[in-house]
Amino acid sequence: MRREIALLLGLALTLSPLTGCVRERRERTIRVGVTLYQQEDTFISALAQSLQQKALEEERIRGIKMNLSMMDGWGSQAVQTEQIDRFLDKGCDVICVNLVDRTAASTIIDKAHAAQVPIIFFNREPIREDLDRWDRAYYVGSHAAQAGELQGELVARAWRESSERMDRNGDGVLQYVMLEGEPGHQDALLRTEYSIKTLTEAGITVEKLANDAGDWQRGKASVLMTQWLQTYGDQIEVVFSNNDDMALGAIDACLEAGRSKEDLPFVVGVDATRPALEAVREGTLQGTVHNDADGQAESILSLICALAEGREPEKAVLLEGGTYVWLNHTVVTRENVDEIRSERRAAPILKALETGK
Secondary structure, X not given: OHHHHHHHHHHHHXXXXXXXXXXXXXXXXXXXXXXXXXXXXXXXXXXXXXXXXXXXXXXXXXXXXXXXXXXXXXXXXXXXXXXXXXXXXXXXOEEEEOOOOHHHHHHHHHHHHHHOXXXXXXXXXXXXXXXXXXXXXXXXXXXXXXXXXXXXXXXXXXXXXXXXXXXOOOOOOEEEEEEEXXXXXXXXXXXXXXXXXXXXXXXXXXXXXXXXXXXXXXXHHHHHHHHXXXXXXXXXXXXXXXXXXXXXXXXXXXXXXXXXXXXXXXEEOOEOOHHHHHHHHHOOOOEEEXXXXXXXXXXXXXXXXXXXXXXXXXXXXXOEOOOEEEEOOEEEXXXXXXXXXXXXXXOHHHHHOEOOO
């Protein structure tokens, strides 16, 4: 018996360093640098929070360490480029970039290429020629044209079903204003173009009363809408907005001008952020287009793990042309709003986000 106990103790002592090796191997750290164009953007904040949450889940499930260093670019490309230099100096395994200025992508890709660090762009798409500079540069996002088409279809359906209510002046023409995102941003351009193109192709006569860039911001959109209400008043039948924050800003302006919920123009947005989903439930926002923040975060994380571990990214995500991961949009109205995942919070994790200043 004593000999058996001694053998067991010896075996335990022999295995303990091996167990430590296995533990050390399983807890390998994947270092990731993430830079956002602007933390205050509601959709980007939700996407970043989702990415952090999914990284924690990956740690728990796979027994690895995900070290995400996340920074706010503060809307400055110079600040963001400096952050990327810092990530490269720290030896990050993968860098993820939500571009401030999409024309800066070529410089950033060249830096990553020189350091042999894979780079994943998300939400703000570089031009194809820049992504083609290196076969380890990727993009994760959604088709902006599809978002515009779905906005147009949403308005077209409502016009056909209740034109007598929407057509305030009874002239048979849909009068609208357009709140555009950032000037030159591909999402703003394509959402604007295809929302109206979808209406005209459906045989609906439209008239643009006004358009301007609200830079994706609720406050700026509210100021623009206040001006348009003073100029056009009840002529405004539909408000197209390139994102939800600006759509909510338009609603703010209408309510502050004394409009009742029933007297609001038909307002539509894009993103399906949590505040927008609440507005849809309340009936002030007539609809939005779900931009899948969780799906984008999941795709980004799958790419990160595959690239950091030397696995083929094509086996981790569905890549188009070896470069693009596309997520689909869906229309959200009062009829299906509760089916959309609405557990997005105010991103408390992001309060610890590094500023890079």
